[in-house]
Amino acid sequence: MMLDGLYQEIILDHYKNPHGRGLRDPFDGEAHHVNPTCGDEITVRVTSDLTDISYDGLGCSISQASASVLHELVQGKDPAAAAEIHHAFVELMQSRGQIEPDEEVLGDGIAFAGVAKFPARVKCALLPWMAFKDAAARAGVDVGASPEVKA
Amino acid sequence: MSFDVARVRKDFPIFDREVNGYPLVYLDSANTSQKPVQVLDVMRAHQERYNGNVSRSVHTLGTESTEAYEGARARIASFIGAASPDEVVFTKNSTEAINLVAHSAGQMLRLGPGDEIVISEMEHHSNIVPWQLLCERTGATLRWFGITDEGRLDESQLDSLITSRTKIVSVVHMSNVLGTINDVSRISARAREVGALLMLDCSQSVPHLPMDVRSLGADLIAFTGHKMLGPTGIGVLWGRFDLLAQLPPFLGGGSMIETVTMTGTTYAAPPARFEAGTPPITEAIGLGAAVDYLTGLGMEAIHQHEQDITRYALEQLTAVPGVRIYGPASVEGRGGTVSFGVDGVHPHDVGQVLDALGVEVRVGHHCARPVCSRFGVPAMTRASFYLYTTTDEIDALARGLDQVRKVFG
Ligand SMILES: Cc1ncc(COP(=O)(O)O)c(C=O)c1O
Numbered sequence: 210m211m212l213d214g215l216y217q218e219i220i221l222d223h224y225k226n227p228h229g230r231g232l233r234d235p236f237d238g239e240a241h242h243v244n245p246t247c248g249d250e251i252t253v254r255v256t257s258d259l260t261d262i263s264y265d266g267l268g269c270s271i272s273q274a275s276a277s278v279l280h281e282l283v284q285g286k287d288p289a290a291a292a293e294i295h296h297a298f299v300e301l302m303q304s305r306g307q308i309e310p311d312e313e314v315l316g317d318g319i320a321f322a323g324v325a326k327f328p329a330r331v332k333c334a335l336l337p338w339m340a341f342k343d344a345a346a347r348a349g350v351d352v353g354a355s356p357e358v359k360a
Numbered sequence: 361m362s363f364d365v366a367r368v369r370k371d372f373p374i375f376d377r378e379v380n381g382y383p384l385v386y387l388d389s390a391n392t393s394q395k396p397v398q399v400l401d402v403m404r405a406h407q408e409r410y411n412g413n414v415s416r417s418v419h420t421l422g423t424e425s426t427e428a429y430e431g432a433r434a435r436i437a438s439f440i441g442a443a444s445p446d447e448v449v450f451t452k453n454s455t456e457a458i459n460l461v462a463h464s465a466g467q468m469l470r471l472g473p474g475d476e477i478v479i480s481e482m483e484h485h486s487n488i489v490p491w492q493l494l495c496e497r498t499g500a501t502l503r504w505f506g507i508t509d510e511g512r513l514d515e516s517q518l519d520s521l522i523t524s525r526t527k528i529v530s531v532v533h534m535s536n537v538l539g540t541i542n543d544v545s546r547i548s549a550r551a552r553e554v555g556a557l558l559m560l561d562c563s564q565s566v567p568h569l570p571m572d573v574r575s576l577g578a579d580l581i582a583f584t585g586h587k588m589l590g591p592t593g594i595g596v597l598w599g600r601f602d603l604l605a606q607l608p609p610f611l612g613g614g615s616m617i618e619t620v621t622m623t624g625t626t627y628a629a630p631p632a633r634f635e636a637g638t639p640p641i642t643e644a645i646g647l648g649a650a651v652d653y654l655t656g657l658g659m660e661a662i663h664q665h666e667q668d669i670t671r672y673a674l675e676q677l678t679a680v681p682g683v684r685i686y687g688p689a690s691v692e693g694r695g696g697t698v699s700f701g702v703d704g705v706h707p708h709d710v711g712q713v714l715d716a717l718g719v720e721v722r723v724g725h726h727c728a729r730p731v732c733s734r735f736g737v738p739a740m741t742r743a744s745f746y747l748y749t750t751t752d753e754i755d756a757l758a759r760g761l762d763q764v765r766k767v768f769g
Contacts, residue, residue: 221768
């Protein structure tokens, strides 16, 4: 089936066994994002030193797995590294499948390369990352100007 | 006489195509319907041979265009049992028709604090937001019917919900999510008793059910062309003529006036009063052709076919492990729209796997978020049927759901 590119084993694994799920205290910044077309929601909390990134939400396998990968990749990183990862992930999702992702930077995130070919699902993958960016900003952490996300 | 669905399908060119290597299984007609050649041909012929602006030229093309446009209005009027074509106002879609009423009736009734508008939890966003906006503008209060566990309107509080404070009641005739067909007789009687206007959102009912506005008990109805084999960009507001005649205009511009001076304007009679600017002429004519097509087959026969398909679909879906159906469990008082959940799998993922098999369903909140919230889910998967839907397509859906459970099992 042509779905193999979308539902990579890694994505399904993160979906079924999410890392770091559940909202935790203490935190310094929180953001709640909604995907208005499908109603999916996520809340992300971060501490100002990024030692904890916690989240909870309702959503499809892509958005939930993406949150799990975000947690795994970014938690504990310094702001510059977090910004680099964030930028790379957003850029990958907007590439329509034209970019070869760098596993050094994106780790399990490279499994999302296939999602970029399904325009209707890109927003799902980006939902936790956009919420993270806002939560980080509220905690005083700037993860940089990521490429603008168009609906 | 049995309904010949195979013949019907031959009129729809889109069924020749494949999706992702599979024959197209289109189960999203509640979203928008497919179009038969009879509609496409009429629209093309109009553009190629008769194109002119309506109601404002003495030349031949303008006259022919006007005749075709007004002819469509007349056929649509008789399709819904309107007393006269003048009761049919062309709009862009249902959404615009409802907004028109929210503006014009809100103004006519001089709504203010203490007045109430009653809708329901079962509404499409387009029958919620215009009323919320009206309440914000005027200080009126919005109230609503709830939904029962079976997916029907909860009328248990009817008399305390619709009271002398109620000025407008606007509810959906057939739910675009649950498939429920609302018997509005009690609501209509109560609205009449208290002197409130009753509007029905018939976006999902006019395409699928025989419609007679004279016996429906409503003052106004809205429906949309693209869900009934017509094109996008054309919808209808029907209203009792004496009511339309009292309503002030919504949009101002050309064609809706009687005379204009620099100091003031008087307005045309309905329906022109509500059709400011050049209307979607080709689209109106296309909708007229759609109505001819539906009339040719007979709305009773179409409804019967959809009942058969729906009965089959309810059986097949109930038999899939982990599937939960939202809305009435039997075909009584429901139409051919079935929303469901697959245990442990998000609707997006259900829809994605089905699409890979050529099966096109809608997933999400269906522009009716309160309905999803009522059933405690952020989203649902919806299969919706029409005159061209076959039992084979339902089988393809059921097979697809097996595949969904395999991928996410
Ligand atoms: C019940 C109902 N009301 C209103 C609408 C709005 O129709 P439109 O978007 O064509 O205005 C729809 C369709 O989406 C609907 O199903």
